[in-house]
Amino acid sequence: MELIATALARLEGATGLAEIFSTACDAFELMLPVIEEQQDPAGGAFTSFVIAATYAANGRDALLFAPSLPAGAAHRTPPATQASTIDVAIELTRLCRLVDTRLTHAAALAADQADALACAQARRQASRLVSLLTGLTGP
Amino acid sequence: MTSRATFGDCANAASGQLARALSLAESPTMRTAYSAEFRRELSHVLSAMERYFDDFTIPALNKRRGLRLSDSRWSFAVRQGRRQLHEAAVLLKPDSDDRFAIHPRRPASPVGDCLRSASAAMAAGRDLLHTHLTVNDRRIAVGRSEWAPVITSAPASAALLLGLGRWARLLDASGSHFVRATAASQLQNSGAPQDLDGHQRLRAACESLREVSRIISSAHREMPVATSDLALLYAIPVNAPPARRLPAERDTRADLRQGAISSAERVRRAARISAPDARWAPELTAAAMREGAASATAISHHCAILLRTVATRAAELGNPARKDELTRSAEAAENARDSWLTASRSWNQFAAEGNAELSPLAAETADLAQWTERLAYADGAWSLSQGEARPVRPPESLAPELDDVREIVAVTHHAAHTLSRLAVDSDHQIRQAAEAGRFYMPSRTSSDGISNWRPFVHAPPAQLDNVLGVYKDARHASDQLTDAIADSAAALSSSSTTITAARSATRRKGPPNPEAAPDDDRMAPANRLPRTGMPGHFELILSHLGQTDPEALKRAAAIDHLGEQLLTDTTRIAKPTDLAVDMYDSIRELGVAERARTQPAPNPRRTIGERERTRPMEAEAEL
Numbered sequence: 112m113e114l115i116a117t118a119l120a121r122l123e124g125a126t127g128l129a130e131i132f133s134t135a136c137d138a139f140e141l142m143l144p145v146i147e148e149q150q151d152p153a154g155g156a157f158t159s160f161v162i163a164a165t166y167a168a169n170g171r172d173a174l175l176f177a178p179s180l181p182a183g184a185a186h187r188t189p190p191a192t193q194a195s196t197i198d199v200a201i202e203l204t205r206l207c208r209l210v211d212t213r214l215t216h217a218a219a220l221a222a223d224q225a226d227a228l229a230c231a232q233a234r235r236q237a238s239r240l241v242s243l244l245t246g247l248t249g250p
Numbered sequence: 251m252t253s254r255a256t257f258g259d260c261a262n263a264a265s266g267q268l269a270r271a272l273s274l275a276e277s278p279t280m281r282t283a284y285s286a287e288f289r290r291e292l293s294h295v296l297s298a299m300e301r302y303f304d305d306f307t308i309p310a311l312n313k314r315r316g317l318r319l320s321d322s323r324w325s326f327a328v329r330q331g332r333r334q335l336h337e338a339a340v341l342l343k344p345d346s347d348d349r350f351a352i353h354p355r356r357p358a359s360p361v362g363d364c365l366r367s368a369s370a371a372m373a374a375g376r377d378l379l380h381t382h383l384t385v386n387d388r389r390i391a392v393g394r395s396e397w398a399p400v401i402t403s404a405p406a407s408a409a410l411l412l413g414l415g416r417w418a419r420l421l422d423a424s425g426s427h428f429v430r431a432t433a434a435s436q437l438q439n440s441g442a443p444q445d446l447d448g449h450q451r452l453r454a455a456c457e458s459l460r461e462v463s464r465i466i467s468s469a470h471r472e473m474p475v476a477t478s479d480l481a482l483l484y485a486i487p488v489n490a491p492p493a494r495r496l497p498a499e500r501d502t503r504a505d506l507r508q509g510a511i512s513s514a515e516r517v518r519r520a521a522r523i524s525a526p527d528a529r530w531a532p533e534l535t536a537a538a539m540r541e542g543a544a545s546a547t548a549i550s551h552h553c554a555i556l557l558r559t560v561a562t563r564a565a566e567l568g569n570p571a572r573k574d575e576l577t578r579s580a581e582a583a584e585n586a587r588d589s590w591l592t593a594s595r596s597w598n599q600f601a602a603e604g605n606a607e608l609s610p611l612a613a614e615t616a617d618l619a620q621w622t623e624r625l626a627y628a629d630g631a632w633s634l635s636q637g638e639a640r641p642v643r644p645p646e647s648l649a650p651e652l653d654d655v656r657e658i659v660a661v662t663h664h665a666a667h668t669l670s671r672l673a674v675d676s677d678h679q680i681r682q683a684a685e686a687g688r689f690y691m692p693s694r695t696s697s698d699g700i701s702n703w704r705p706f707v708h709a710p711p712a713q714l715d716n717v718l719g720v721y722k723d724a725r726h727a728s729d730q731l732t733d734a735i736a737d738s739a740a741a742l743s744s745s746s747t748t749i750t751a752a753r754s755a756t757r758r759k760g761p762p763n764p765e766a767a768p769d770d771d772r773m774a775p776a777n778r779l780p781r782t783g784m785p786g787h788f789e790l791i792l793s794h795l796g797q798t799d800p801e802a803l804k805r806a807a808a809i810d811h812l813g814e815q816l817l818t819d820t821t822r823i824a825k826p827t828d829l830a831v832d833m834y835d836s837i838r839e840l841g842v843a844e845r846a847r848t849q850p851a852p853n854p855r856r857t858i859g860e861r862e863r864t865r866p867m868e869a870e871a872e873l
Contacts, residue, residue, distance in 0.1 A: 140692075143598055152587065155632065155640025158548040158623065161594060165544045169537045172601040175692055175706050182693075197634040235607075249633025 112194050114141055115202045122209050128226065131217040132180045135210050135233060139171035142203060142240075149196055156196055159247050163203075163240055170210070170236030177229030179221070197248055204244040211237040254492075258484025260375030261413055264368045268420040271364035275427040284359040285428050286345065289452050291357055291365035293342035295421060296455075298372035300339055302414055303332040305376070306407065322800045324408050327469040331414070331462045338458035341451045361424070372417070381489035395489045396518055396671070397752075405479040405755040406486075412475045413483075415466030422459040429453045482751040491519050496617060497624040503648070507657050510621035514664040517618050520611040521675040528682030536689055538609035539676065540597035545615035546669055546724070547590040550731070552622035553662045554583035555642050557735075559626075560655045563645035567652055575738045579662070582731040586669060589727040593720045599713065601690045601706055615672065622665060625658070656742040663739050663746035666732040673725030677718060684714045787813070 118138045125134040146167060149160040174180055194202075211234050218230040275288075306328045357363045382395045383402075393399060400406050432449045492512035501509065528534050561576035607613075624630060625648070628641045649655045683689060689709040736750045788806040797803060 147595065150591065152551060152584070154638050156634060156638070158551055158619070161544045161547050161591065162541075164598065165537070165540045165594065168540055168598045171692070172537060175601050175690075196638055200634060247634055249635035 112198070112202060115145065115206055119206055119209060122206075122213055125213060128179045128217050128220045129181045131213050131220075132174055132177050132226075132229070135214055135217075136171055136174040136180060138206055138210050139167050139174070139233070139236075142167040142206065143171075145199060145203065149199055154196060156200070156247055159243060163243055166236045166240045166243065170233045170240070173229050173232035173236060177226050178223050179226045180229075200244045200248045204241055204248065207237045207240040207244065210234075211241065254487040254490060255374075255378060256484060256488070257375050257378050257486045260371050260378055261484060264371035264375065264417065265413075265420070267364045267368035267371060268417060268424070271361050271368065272420055272424045272427075274359075274361040274364065275424040278431065284361060285432055285452070286448060287357060287359055287362040288365070288425070288428050289342055289345040289448055289455075290355075291362045291369070292421065292425060292452075292455070293339065293345050295365050295369040295372065295417075296335060296339040296342060298369045298376070299414060299417060300332075300335055301376055302372070302410065303328065303335060305379075306332070306411075322798070322803045323469045323473050324404070324411060327411055327415075327465050330465050331411070331418075334458040334461045334465070335418070338455040338462075341455045341458070344451070345448065368417075378488050379486065382486070396522060397486050397489065399756040400482065400752045401486065403755040405476070406483045408469075408473070408475045409480045409483040411466055412470055412480065415463050415470070418459045418466070419463040422456050422463060425452055425456040425459065429456055478747075478751045479755060482748055482755055485748045491516055494614075494617065497621055499630075501624070503625075503654065504657075506621065506625050507661050510618065510625060510661045511664045513614065513618040513621045514668040517611070517614045517668050518671045520614045521672055524609075524611050525675045525678050528679035529686040529688075533608035533610070533612075534679055534683055534688070535609070536597050536600040538612045539680065540594060540600075541609070541612040542615045542672065542676065543590055543594035543597065543724075545612070545619040546672055547587055547594050548619040549615070549622050549665055550583050550587035550590055550669060550728075552619070552626040553665050553731070554580045554587060555626040556622070556648070556658055556662055557583055559642060559645050559648050560658045563649045564652075564655055566645060567655070569652070572655070572738065572741065575734075575741065576659070579731065579734040579738055582727070582734040583662070583666070586666070586724070586727040586731045589720075589724040590669070593717075593724045596717045596720045599691055600709055600717075601692050618665065618668065622661070625661065652742075656744045659735060659738050659742055660744040660746035663732070663735045663744065663749055666728060666735050667746075667749045669728035670725060670732050673721055673728050677721050677725065680714065680718060680721065684709070684711075689714060 118134070118141050121134045122131075122138055125131045143164060146160050146164045149156065150164070151157055214230045214234045214237065218227055218234075221227040221230060357366050379401050382393065382397045383391050384394050386392050391402070393402075429449065429452055432452075492515060494516060495509060495512070497506060497509055524531060524534065557576050557580035561573045561580060564570075564572035564576060626642055628643045628647070632640050649658055687708055690706040691709045691713065693707050732749070736747075738744075739746050740750065788809050789803060792803060792806045797806075
């Protein structure tokens, strides 16, 4: 959960197109091990988290092809969260919503059509994640 | 199972009309008044039957289209049956309507009407089979559906011949009534014979039909057609995919089961269609493969739940033997789930340009996951706020009666078979796309530790080989699941036993042959079909030299079979469209013996990383 909190903070503080892309890409990348940890066949949310991982990876891929994405090391570390499945889902939803918001901002800054396309595709994946995870957490 | 017409519907309609014609032909009034009409309508029926015979391939005649029969007894039946039927058709040609008549005469008699209906049903049946096949510009039949290999298999071909033999017998019986009636009338009148020519031609035609029936019966006695093969032939549906639909709230259990089965068929069709285009299709991306594998994970997970639930129900219904069997199937489903989960995760390290949401295959696979989810779980509106465990459908709700257990087993059987096909076609797609350099790895997660200004690099061959290894495991697990469920399906007489029969038929070279075809039922793309049942190099040469000894032809077929097995095993390692393999296929197709002996075999130890990036020749299969 600390990792998600760190990703939230980095994303909120990002300024400029390159930094938004970088932090959003890292956010998608970080989601993967968090989601994989929740893929427990005995749990009722198993298949939802299996699908969620694909959306997170798709979102990362979309940003990888953005010309304005800067080079840099990946911020991927395996989590060791003790949080419950529902808490993880809620935090991931927050992160995805923020990714969506920041990429909307980034799209307005993007002069390159490829950057704009990357924003749109990544936002689409974030939106799919939000829809999936809110359905999982319920009202 | 579905509302689509099947070949059995047409064949049974034809048989019913012929049987009715026979009973009408026993009427003296009918026979004396409508002899000419009987001959005319019989000529139409014979035309329809001749077209069936035209679809068979006879090694001795070196035809390259249609169906193939490797066993010499059935080949003899095709050759002689075709000849006899053609003779009968020629005899009755003067009686037939002008084929270009704008207004062909309607039958005036009930017996004529029956024969006209029978010929229409036969033609419809043949047309139905041909919806699964097409002919390319080289006059080679190419499959258009997953049923094509079944239709062109030796067991189904023999079953079709058996049906033709039965029709010939019924027609002979009807015609013989007319022949005897005309002869008796002439004896009574003792005057100038009326329509003597027609009478003699009908008698000769009936003799030919009798011979057709005898030849085919003889082949059946020596190499019997299994009942399951006949049932398989009759189960072939028209090639029209079910409409795409998602589960609705109001769907009943039966609706959900049928929806899942239809969705499974759509997945297999989408996989088959997308396989040949993997090099360039924009919708084939790492994202699409990732989503497909994720959906396959979900499908196998749901199948495990369904199988455990019906296992419990089977015991409750007093069938403990089924419980153990179904529990083992559930365990196999869990293994398949784990394999597919590994496959799904393996794509997390790759990236690819393109949009996964454009992929029809990924969409159809996701649909099937939804259908199986609706069947497995009790509440579609469950959320984590209700607890971490999601309630599954209670056994008595999922399968109140044994019939429901049978139907759920059928659903899981179809789903498992679909997963097997998905693994096979995915393997092909990955190889094709990898050769076209379509997979990348994010350099941010690249393990080489080298700073790179590009955010991604071309995926190393070793990594792609790992992915192929994972898919091979998924295929193996899915095949094991399919086989496990097949046992339960057979024990319960489930409607999905056609899956088992189809897999068996496409592996066999002829009616019960203990030497099974190569253990590779890789679903071929639409332009490449399994080669089971195809006469090989040595068998062709012996036939051309006039060899008719069944034992010698069998030995030649065995040598060809071993050669094909070796080639299949080698091409599993080499890419399917390897230039050398394509050349070998083409050389065999042309029947050029000398060039075939001097062609180099494909390198058996080449992996993706070692292959040359050459543009392969277009692969065409022949039946």
